[in-house]
Amino acid sequence: MAEGDETEVRAANTGTLGKAMAVLELVALADRPLRFTEILARAGQPRATLHRQLGHLVEEGLLELNADLCYEPGLRMLKLASASWARSDLRRLAAPHLQALHELTGETVHLGVLRDAEIIYLDKVESRQAVRMASQVGKTSPAHCTGVGKAALSLLSAERLHRLFGGVELLGFTPTTITARDALEAELALIREVGHAFDREEHEAGIRCVAAAISDQQKTFVGGISVTGPAYRVGEDVLQAWAPLVRNAAAAISEEIAVRLGPRP
Amino acid sequence: MAEGDETEVRAANTGTLGKAMAVLELVALADRPLRFTEILARAGQPRATLHRQLGHLVEEGLLELNADLCYEPGLRMLKLASASWARSDLRRLAAPHLQALHELTGETVHLGVLRDAEIIYLDKVESRQAVRMASQVGKTSPAHCTGVGKAALSLLSAERLHRLFGGVELLGFTPTTITARDALEAELALIREVGHAFDREEHEAGIRCVAAAISDQQKTFVGGISVTGPAYRVGEDVLQAWAPLVRNAAAAISEEIAVRLGPRP
DNA sequence: CTAGCTTGTTCCATTATGTGGAACTTGGTT
DNA sequence: AACCAAGTTCCACATAATGGAACAAGCTAG
Numbered sequence: 001m002a003e004g005d006e007t008e009v010r011a012a013n014t015g016t017l018g019k020a021m022a023v024l025e026l027v028a029l030a031d032r033p034l035r036f037t038e039i040l041a042r043a044g045q046p047r048a049t050l051h052r053q054l055g056h057l058v059e060e061g062l063l064e065l066n067a068d069l070c071y072e073p074g075l076r077m078l079k080l081a082s083a084s085w086a087r088s089d090l091r092r093l094a095a096p097h098l099q100a101l102h103e104l105t106g107e108t109v110h111l112g113v114l115r116d117a118e119i120i121y122l123d124k125v126e127s128r129q130a131v132r133m134a135s136q137v138g139k140t141s142p143a144h145c146t147g148v149g150k151a152a153l154s155l156l157s158a159e160r161l162h163r164l165f166g167g168v169e170l171l172g173f174t175p176t177t178i179t180a181r182d183a184l185e186a187e188l189a190l191i192r193e194v195g196h197a198f199d200r201e202e203h204e205a206g207i208r209c210v211a212a213a214i215s216d217q218q219k220t221f222v223g224g225i226s227v228t229g230p231a232y233r234v235g236e237d238v239l240q241a242w243a244p245l246v247r248n249a250a251a252a253i254s255e256e257i258a259v260r261l262g263p264r265p
Numbered sequence: 266m267a268e269g270d271e272t273e274v275r276a277a278n279t280g281t282l283g284k285a286m287a288v289l290e291l292v293a294l295a296d297r298p299l300r301f302t303e304i305l306a307r308a309g310q311p312r313a314t315l316h317r318q319l320g321h322l323v324e325e326g327l328l329e330l331n332a333d334l335c336y337e338p339g340l341r342m343l344k345l346a347s348a349s350w351a352r353s354d355l356r357r358l359a360a361p362h363l364q365a366l367h368e369l370t371g372e373t374v375h376l377g378v379l380r381d382a383e384i385i386y387l388d389k390v391e392s393r394q395a396v397r398m399a400s401q402v403g404k405t406s407p408a409h410c411t412g413v414g415k416a417a418l419s420l421l422s423a424e425r426l427h428r429l430f431g432g433v434e435l436l437g438f439t440p441t442t443i444t445a446r447d448a449l450e451a452e453l454a455l456i457r458e459v460g461h462a463f464d465r466e467e468h469e470a471g472i473r474c475v476a477a478a479i480s481d482q483q484k485t486f487v488g489g490i491s492v493t494g495p496a497y498r499v500g501e502d503v504l505q506a507w508a509p510l511v512r513n514a515a516a517a518i519s520e521e522i523a524v525r526l527g528p529r530p
Numbered sequence: 531c532t533a534g535c536t537t538g539t540t541c542c543a544t545t546a547t548g549t550g551g552a553a554c555t556t557g558g559t560t
Numbered sequence: 561a562a563c564c565a566a567g568t569t570c571c572a573c574a575t576a577a578t579g580g581a582a583c584a585a586g587c588t589a590g
Binding site for chain 1: 278332337341348352353385
């Protein structure tokens with residue numbers, strides 16, 4: 001019934017699983033443990049239904065219900081995520097290139113892939129720091145204001161871009177964030193031309209980076225790598241100097257992907 | 266119908282979600298991308314059913330179906346797990362203690378928690394190494410042959426222990442792995458008495474460690490920390506010398522947990 | 531201490547959803 | 561062309577999710 005909007009219906013047809021995942025995500029991405037009622041308010045689901053869903057999620061180890069009756073992320077997710085991360089082909093294949101890039105530049109190097117309008121960081125190499133190490137792996141950032149993100153977006157078709165950013169607004173994070181649709185398109189065209197993307201404090205103040213896209217020949221997969229550093233250390237000249245290094249590394253990785261996918265005979 | 270065994274039925278009553286998670290885990294913990302038929306063989310589920318489940322998992326971003334029709338872990342899990350890891354209270358609270366322990370010993374320090382009969386590593390601090398950093402976070406190891414695992418087990422009631430290891434065999438990994446039930450119980454009693462656990466190459470040859478348990482006063486939660494090093498560098502004397510350091514750190518963390526949970530007034 | 535609230539939990543008739551045997555494609559092999 | 565294996569779709573059927581409503585448990589106020 002009601003086939004309705006053919007217009008890119010975002011709501012997936014994943015039945016029970018989809019609803020459970022929505023609840024899981026709600027809790028996992030919250031910034032603190034949530035009470036039943038808080039979840040109820042945000043989940044838009046009848047009490048009894050939500051109650052059972054939460055019960056199932058807890059029983060599966062995806063959530064935990066602590067002594068204060070607050071729901072928290074469970075450990076099962078960590079296990080699953082870790083296992084899949086460990087065998088990510090892209091990550092393994094890119095690792096030496098990241099390392100090399102780090103040694104050349106001395107700054108932090110990231111590997112990220114595009115998922116919807118977000119970049120998910122898969123790996124990073126950084127100098128010994130006080131900052132916790134894995135802190136960035138699995139983290140997501142908006143694509144339109146990060147180096148890796150813009151590099152990845154630059155390879156998408158106009159149509160796919162339109163789908164991603166169709167109705168939504170481009171959030172601004174700093175004074176330099178690109179928030180106008182047409183400005184972003186111009187930026188992407190430029191990036192496509194020169195082969196690398198800059199992030200000049202567009203996501204976080206005081207942080208600059210150079211990035212280049214990774215893709216297989218059909219541009220089915222899109223991700224990218226970047227070198228990031230604090231603005232006081234990374235001036236415009238430095239960004240420009242690093243650009244070719246990043247481009248080369250990205251190209252090398254893209255090539256290896258192509259080889260792995262096999263030269264169809 | 267058939268309420269059957271009341272005897273600790275492991276099969277959860279999580280309906281559709283449980284089945285989906287079983288399939289997800291099957292794929293995520295495999296050591297390579299799997300074809301539909303391979304999954305079919307291992308999942309013990311009718312074709313059509315499995316096909317729809319996989320479809321849903323893919324649509325939800327929990328799995329990905331690559332060009333060779335192989336199913337691989339998706340990125341959604343990584344995102345969720347990363348977000349929850351970042352805000353894990355235990356991890357944040359323990360971090361400075363891990364760091365301190367690392368500085369005292371110069372070796373790798375782990376934080377892990379018990380889940381069923383497994384230890385899941387939540388964090389680690391290690392020297393700068395060639396080995397990739399996050400490689401261990403989220404990883405699981407059997408509890409009966411790791412330092413953290415045995416320390417955690419030592420705090421469980423006999424009844425809970427029995428439930429965990431009831432029917433299953435204790436897998437052996439090296440010549441020194443404890444595989445006899447009664448030997449394990451004796452070891453746990455000893456650990457309970459002295460307050461720390463050793464792993465003398467019981468899980469991996471050439472790797473030794475000292476661990477101590479972390480728990481809240483009701484022993485509801487159980488985890489542990491450990492210092493690990495290669496056998497050639499870590500002799501029996503070193504293990505003994507580190508034991509008090511590890512015990513103290515674990516005690517300090519346990520205390521902080523107790524404080525956080527609040528001195529109920 | 532009771533009345534009145536809010537928050538969490540359980541019940542159960544209703545029906546939407548997932549189930550799975552079987553039939554149907556698709557692509558490769560002899 | 562005939563065959564086989566791998567993947568995909570169909571649809572009558574029954575299981576499993578749904579959600580309104582009643583129930584318990586904790587608080588706070590009168």
